[in-house]
Amino acid sequence: MTIKEISEKYDISQDTLRYYERVGMIPPVTRTAGGIRDYKEEDIRWVELAKCMRSAGIPVETMIEYVKLTQEGDTTIPARLQLLKDQKDLLLEQKSKIDETLERLNYKISRYEIAVETGILTWEDEA
Amino acid sequence: MTIKEISEKYDISQDTLRYYERVGMIPPVTRTAGGIRDYKEEDIRWVELAKCMRSAGIPVETMIEYVKLTQEGDTTIPARLQLLKDQKDLLLEQKSKIDETLERLNYKISRYEIAVETGILTWEDEA
DNA sequence: ATACTATCTGGAGTGAACTTTAAGTCAAGT
DNA sequence: ACTTGACTTAAAGTTCACTCCAGATAGTAT
Numbered sequence: 144m145t146i147k148e149i150s151e152k153y154d155i156s157q158d159t160l161r162y163y164e165r166v167g168m169i170p171p172v173t174r175t176a177g178g179i180r181d182y183k184e185e186d187i188r189w190v191e192l193a194k195c196m197r198s199a200g201i202p203v204e205t206m207i208e209y210v211k212l213t214q215e216g217d218t219t220i221p222a223r224l225q226l227l228k229d230q231k232d233l234l235l236e237q238k239s240k241i242d243e244t245l246e247r248l249n250y251k252i253s254r255y256e257i258a259v260e261t262g263i264l265t266w267e268d269e270a
Numbered sequence: 271m272t273i274k275e276i277s278e279k280y281d282i283s284q285d286t287l288r289y290y291e292r293v294g295m296i297p298p299v300t301r302t303a304g305g306i307r308d309y310k311e312e313d314i315r316w317v318e319l320a321k322c323m324r325s326a327g328i329p330v331e332t333m334i335e336y337v338k339l340t341q342e343g344d345t346t347i348p349a350r351l352q353l354l355k356d357q358k359d360l361l362l363e364q365k366s367k368i369d370e371t372l373e374r375l376n377y378k379i380s381r382y383e384i385a386v387e388t389g390i391l392t393w394e395d396e397a
Numbered sequence: 398a399t400a401c402t403a404t405c406t407g408g409a410g411t412g413a414a415c416t417t418t419a420a421g422t423c424a425a426g427t
Numbered sequence: 428a429c430t431t432g433a434c435t436t437a438a439a440g441t442t443c444a445c446t447c448c449a450g451a452t453a454g455t456a457t
Contacts, residue, residue, distance in 0.1 A: 145403085145404085146403090147403075147404085156445085156446075158445075158446055159445065161406090162444080162446085165406095177404090177405095177453050177454075178405065178453080179403085179453065180404080185395060195374055198367045199368045199371035200368075201371070202443080203444065213396040217385075217391065220385050220391070223382060224379065224386060227379050227382065231372060231375045234372050238372075241326045241327075241368075242365075243322060243326070244322050244325070244328070244361060245326075245365075247319075247322055248358045248361070249358070251354050255347055255350060255354065258344075258347050259347060259348055264344065264347070269316075269340045270316040272433085272434085273434075274433075283415085283416080284434085285415075286414085286415065286416085288435085289415065292437095293414095304422080304423050304424075304434090305423080305434085305435065306423070306424085306434060306435075307434085324414090329414090330413075331413085
């Protein structure tokens with residue numbers, strides 16, 4: 144598949160796809176004889192993984208490290224496992240921060256809803 | 271309380287506290303006669319709210335908008351309610367992205383754990 | 398062969414959120 | 428009064444993750 148097709152399919156700009164490859168966030172993509180990217184199944188899986196990880200906020204730098212480890216062969220499996228576990232912990236932490244903030248938002252929302260309905264603000268402090 | 275005490279209590283750098291105030295992410299902080307910040311209870315509540323929102327990834331720009339609305343009085347309550355609801359939806363979306371990524375991480379972690387224990391990689395593709 | 402569009406590279410530019418720096422002011426101890 | 432250390436501002440610098448651009452090359456249609 145061409146970069147254009149991948150870009151449309153995964154809603155990632157062509158520039159970003161080239162950037163991901165350039166910095167090593169995905170391994171080098173298959174090319175045609177003329178040097179044009181021709182994404183094969185495995186290339187596409189990497190793109191999809193990259194998109195998934197980034198959407199959760201995992202840093203580019205971390206993915207670069209992971210890709211580097213995979214290129215270095217099976218001896219890096221324990222290191223990869225550790226990296227993935229670390230990221231898992233960070234995501235769980237991030238999730239709990241979101242939950243905390245959601246609780247706060249829900250509290251405020253309920254107060255504001257009462258205020259909108261009755262015209263009376265039922266608490267004093269904004270923050 | 272001084273900026274130093276607030277900085278230590280909430281683990282936010284003094285620079286960041288001044289930055290938050292300067293851009294309007296929190297309302298102007300109470301000052302001493304000499305112009306030095308003296309965080310009162312309400313100032314502190316704003317700091318705490320700012321920290322909570324930022325830790326969940328809510329943009330500075332959004333908080334600035336919210337603070338601005340609160341300064342404009344009760345007529346902005348419906349707008350504030352809408353803003354909070356929008357942020358809630360964004361956080362729920364972000365949470366589901368994290369969940370998706372966690373599932374993926376868990377799958378990989380379990381495979382790598384088997385690989386580490388048995389020395390055999392039980393699947394072909396890294397991504 | 399010519400024209401036209403897509404893709405290529407390397408490098409510069411952007412926006413968000415701080416962070417650092419420089420130069421000056423305030424407050425507490427001696 | 429003097430020094431020391433914390434605090435002040437405005438402005439420049441940094442980092443991250445893209446994003447845009449210029450100029451060159453590749454592939455396609457006529």
